[in-house]
Amino acid sequence: MISLNRRSFLKISSLVGGGLMFFKPTAKAGLYTPNVKKPKGSIKYYPNICSFCSTACDIVVRTRVNGDFKKPQKIDGNEKSTLNRGKICARGQSGIRTVYNPDRITHPLIRVEGSKRGEWKFKKATWQEAYEYIAKKVKEHNIKPHEFSIFAGQRACAYERLGAFAFLASIGSPNMIGSPMQQCVMAEHAGTDVTVGTMTTHDEFLVDMDNAKLLMTIGSNAAIAGISVSRGVRFAHGKEYNKMEIIAVDPRQGEVAAKADMWVPIKPGTDLPFLMGIIRGVIAKKGYEDEFLRRYTTAPFLLTENEDGFPEALGQNTNPQELPFSQGYYVYDEMTQTIVQVPGFTNDNLKENKNLKPALFAPKGLTYQGKAVKTAFDYLWDAVQKATPEWTAKICDIPKKTVEEIIYKFSTIRPATVYPGWMDARYETTVPARKAAAILNVMLGAMDKSGGWIFNPEMREGIEKFTEAYESGKLNNPMALMMAVANGPGLLGMMGKLEGMMYSGKFPLFRGWPHFSRAYFDYRKQKGEKGIPFSLFTNAGFQEAVEGKLSWNGKPYQIKMAYIYSTNPLKDYYGYKTWVDAFTNPNLKLIVVTDILPSDMTKFADVILPDKTYLEKESEIMPDGPNPDMIIRKRFPSVSQIGEAKGGGEIFTIISKALNGSYQTAAGIVSTFTGWNFKTVAQQLRLAWEGKKELYKAFGDIALEEVGKKLGMSAEQLEKVLEKKGVLKLKDHKELMEEAGMPYKLPVPTFSGRIEIYSTLFAHFNYAYGYDEHWNPVLAYIPIEYRKGANEDFMPKDNEFFFAFGKTPQQTYLTTADNPLLMSITERYPNENFGFWINPSRAKKLGLKEGDKVEVENTVSGQKVKSFVHLTELVRPDTLYVMSDFGIDNKMLTYAAGKGVDLGRLIPNRLGPVTAGAMSCQFTVKLRKI
Amino acid sequence: MDLVQQHTWGWFIAIYLYFGGLGGATIALGILGELRFNKGKWFGIGTALLGLAILSFGLIWLILDLINPLRFLLALWVKGIAHSWIARGMIIITGAYVFGVLYALAAFFEWTTFKKWMGYAAMFCGFGVTTYTGLLLNANVGIPFWHTPALPVLFTVSAFSTGCALLMWVLAGKNDHESEHFFHAVEGFDIFLISLELLILFAYFDFARLGNAAVMKSSHMLLTNPLFTIGFVVLGLIAPLILEAYASMKENSKGLAAFASALVLIGGFLLRYLIVWAGVFQYPHGLAG
Amino acid sequence: MARYGMVMNVKTCLGCKACMAACSQWNQTPFWAEDGGKWRTRVTELQEGKFPEVKREFFPTICMHCVNPPCHSVCPTGATYINKDGIVLIDYDLCLGCGYCIEACPYDARYEYEKDDLEKDEFYFGEDARHHQVHVDKCTFCVDRLAEGEEPSCAATCVGHARIFGDLDDPKSEVAQLVNSGKAKPLGEYMGAQPKVYYIK
């Protein structure tokens, strides 16, 4: 086979005939005066945690140390880590290039008087000047706590949650926008969360690909092999050493699909019908884990149709003002052929009666108190009835044989599991589709078992504590219950924070103000629109809050100040123009941005405060992310001070002071969340707020003390061990699964304690927000409309395409796009990274050749972007695909500026149902050659 | 297979290969003229030194292509001699210098026997240099178009052809009988060499036609490059062949032959340059990048 | 004395390019060079077939550390040499930069570390820059890491278990077993260089 590769293609094609032009003049000639002095110092290794994506790998930094001077030389994976097993990805390897990126912001900057936001006119300032400037503006505009909002990005979400909470508590503002919450965590995970009780699935469980024999990935690429190292190592290991069979469902062939035994290139947006088809097939073939479903799930719950026509469990708590805990539910016992009650919160339907045999299918015509009842599983079966292999094949545009083959595999191979991706929010059906994926996985019994989804130790600890309190009866008063729930793990914790703290308007800390989104939902109600029930930390209503359209209890609710910490909304939140409008709105009196680089966001700042990178930072003691092993770890800085940069935690305290924040309220929240001694916390936080100790150094010191006590070590001893090893393993996952299997021994953090095929929370939303198929408590098919007149069986023709995007393995948006090493690797493959992928068969019809310039128009929003095409067989002919990591435009970014496609300018800012997800692919695009 | 055009060696190496070959051939032919055609002491000394000068000029380009001109001496380091053609070439070139200079001295002082021996030794080294330029390329296993025994032969023949052309230039200005006689001998020899070169070239490309992907790619690159087809084959070979053949049949045609010689000299350089340019690696699939 | 070799398992290479990044950071190779950098190790993407029967593969490459290396036999100065562990290395102080080895290597393993690269090396790595003279460069199996008892940088971080490094003479090592069982085979055997890097395809 002759194939011209990248370089030969480049060189030969352009040079045949032009021989004389070919050879470049030699670049060798001349002597170079070498600087051969051996650098001073000795080599030391400092453990740390990679922060270039939400995977949070354990790393070790080889560092040259000379007295106080430290310079990192090389990053490697921590060999002792069972999370990433000593491996890290290209991004992880590149960290030092970011630390010493010549583009870094190293001094506070204040926007020049008279200049406009977006222009990039700044002057250097001292920290004192920056502080005074902020304090002055706060005073001048009388900015009150609820008029302030923080935007916290991926890093804050995954690594600095405690600091962010402490900060917000110190000010007394309920307004937190977490960037990945909306575009990443919330939208995608909600369906999974309500089923298995998680909050951010990628932190809270890990799919055991070492031991699975069958793995189906759906819409999942970067989260595994493209790449999240802790998943990538297991994926490759399982494939090679356990002969795991892999089915990849994805309209384009990414890294995961390339390694799969079966690539199922489904039509974009059809995950829900596809999964319904598989569920139907597996039920029809009786390929599900019968015993598991009867005992540990809500599948046998008896449901009835309520007045509004949606399914409701017998015993469901229907009070929208309360969290949806119930006294008990009902099942049909096949042994006694009667309807019996089971406990309201438990892991096991047989908890109180070992002889029970809850039916998965109720006998025909069963009634309860005169109402016709069926099991949740019956409802599921009804819901998927129409999803025959023929129907599924047609809707998803794949061969019927493929659907049947997959059903057969799922009905026969064990352990089998499903891996939904992390980042979604692509369609309005994302939540039910994710719910379907979770249901399928539950039907396979792949929960907290070898080869399935394994929970992390924090979840076990958290739910153990919660269950104990719940069962002790101490949570009888509503406030105690709310605090315990808010403090609980996973879904419980989220709902507690959402409905109890942030959104209730009743939490004392926030002085009667809820998160602005709450006020926004009222505003929607007036316009006849539903609220967005699952919307913790989203930006729903931010624009309206800035524009002054919102009110709460009759008083205007306006956001006047935004602090943007480590996130780049202009690129990452979609709808570029919406964000420009919001950030240039004069109602927004003050915008402070903390970043390490001159991001697109920094252009719109009034004050820019330079952060330290992860290699420069301190940390508290942290758990090992999703690692099923119980492990603790800590950061140890390995870089000498760079410029004037201060750690994000320190900056929190500075801004808090400017807003008259109090360290005491912060200490209150921190000690409630962590269980640390209030006095110690308050003492340490005082030092932090007084600028005598970095916030994270303070957290670290408290944690060393507190955790040390538990382990029977002094703080110094613990610190030494952690510094030497980086990770300290306390318990193996096998032991934990044995002792505290969820749901075998412990409940899962749902409101029924079981794994929920019927979601008690979604039922609750029906009472609180009105019925909606998107939060059907079991599952409902929702046909999607790609654009006006393009429904589920629409097939684009001519220059129209479906749209899909994903991530390239060596980038994480702007966090890495300006890294010279990673950009260089990216530029080795410029067409696939920067161009729109188009199948050659369609390109031919449109007369397009590789590299031809095109304009792509969103048929729904009218937005347009310009780029070029990359012809490849790796994508469906009806789909246009693009890498989502690029399109950064601040010219101050030497390596990243002006490369690739800016999704923010193609995807509009929309708020989808359930989670305010952006429905980032629910439109078609039209392609024009330019 | 992945095909990649080589781009490490360029102008400098091509110039070196050309002048190396030309210098070597000039030494060999010049000394031959003095020893066998009685061209006289000054002719021998002159051509030997001219050859060496040309060789030196070539060497400068090789040295310029290196990191540090002084490091060039390392090429004489015994380590590489066993296997490296650059190192072997250095020995041969050194030989050409040593024997060439000794020959010139002997010729000057008219030490007849010694001169003879030194002359033959220098001729041998001169010849060696011409062949070595081809062997240098020939050793690269990854470039199949070079890695053929025909290449050193082609380079040797071409080198001698350019050597003849240069001598004809030198001789064209002389009107004595010996010169005349030698001029025609050289002219005849060159006609023979050009014909031979055409034949080898034909065989070379005919063989390439059936060769592997890289060889085909290289020959395709050359055959579609007008610099090769028109520049080298037509103007550098066929035209001088016809002109020289025509001139050989006519009296007082030295001017014409000298013009043909100029074409040969240019053609010779184009050949070196284009062969270097058309080097295409054939890597196992997936390796190139 | 060992006989080091590597097995590349193309079946599990994920195409993540961590190896390229890892190598460039340890060895300070010119990632900055135009047109996508110069590397001691590369991952090439291969594709075959038409949608939906299209096969995509990631193909990792390095210097093959040949037993009979053409790069060695053409090197005039002995700058290219084979160490006691069978690793093919370059002595930068002896290297002429003649490029003969680049032309001779049938595996595209070598490149020139040019003057401009030296300047960039210092720009990015400051006083820790490791390259001080123009030379020809290629994979060294990270001899300096081996001396510290560590695996080569690329293999140490390889996420896909696609790079298995070890001593071919140690029958217990994974490399030796993969090679001896015939599962892993060298590339381009007909060229006679006898690579010590083997591929599972």
Ligand SMILES: Nc1nc2c(c(=O)[nH]1)N[C@H]1C(S)=C(S)[C@@H](COP(=O)(O)OP(=O)(O)OC[C@H]3O[C@@H](n4cnc5c(=O)[nH]c(N)nc54)[C@H](O)[C@@H]3O)O[C@H]1N2
């Ligand atoms: N266009 C587009 N948008 C997306 C996605 C996409 O693929 N494409 N994916 C979505 C997903 S899954 C997620 S998780 C989110 C992520 O969204 P973000 O959290 O916004 O992610 P980044 O762009 O990586 O980082 C934001 C900013 O953090 C800065 N930064 C990096 N390191 C540090 C540091 O150490 N300190 C400080 N202070 N700042 C730092 C970067 O320079 C950058 O400006 O984006 C979502 N939105």
Ligand SMILES: Nc1nc2c(c(=O)[nH]1)N[C@H]1C(S)=C(S)[C@@H](COP(=O)(O)OP(=O)(O)OC[C@H]3O[C@@H](n4cnc5c(=O)[nH]c(N)nc54)[C@H](O)[C@@H]3O)O[C@H]1N2
């Ligand atoms: N390299 C890299 N890795 C990362 C990150 C990163 O920034 N860069 N970030 C990390 C984070 S924060 C996250 S959230 C995860 C995200 O990881 P993933 O959830 O895996 O997200 P993506 O890679 O964006 O998209 C996965 C795949 O979905 C496919 N897809 C698009 N539309 C559809 C559809 O309608 N149906 C189906 N079935 N598939 C579709 C795309 O083609 C793509 O291959 O990655 C983590 N890992």
Ligand code: SF4
């Ligand atoms: S997957 Fe890569 S970027 Fe993400 S944390 Fe791990 S090493 Fe860092």
Ligand code: SF4
């Ligand atoms: S692969 Fe090339 S550079 Fe490496 S030893 Fe073999 S011939 Fe030499």
Ligand code: SF4
């Ligand atoms: S470039 Fe250096 S290593 Fe290569 S052949 Fe020349 S002297 Fe030897």
Ligand code: SF4
């Ligand atoms: S062995 Fe070392 S030098 Fe060779 S490619 Fe791997 S990291 Fe680079």
Ligand code: SF4
């Ligand atoms: S690190 Fe390993 S898996 Fe990743 S591209 Fe390199 S060889 Fe392949």
Ligand SMILES: [Mo]
């Ligand atoms: Mo994410």
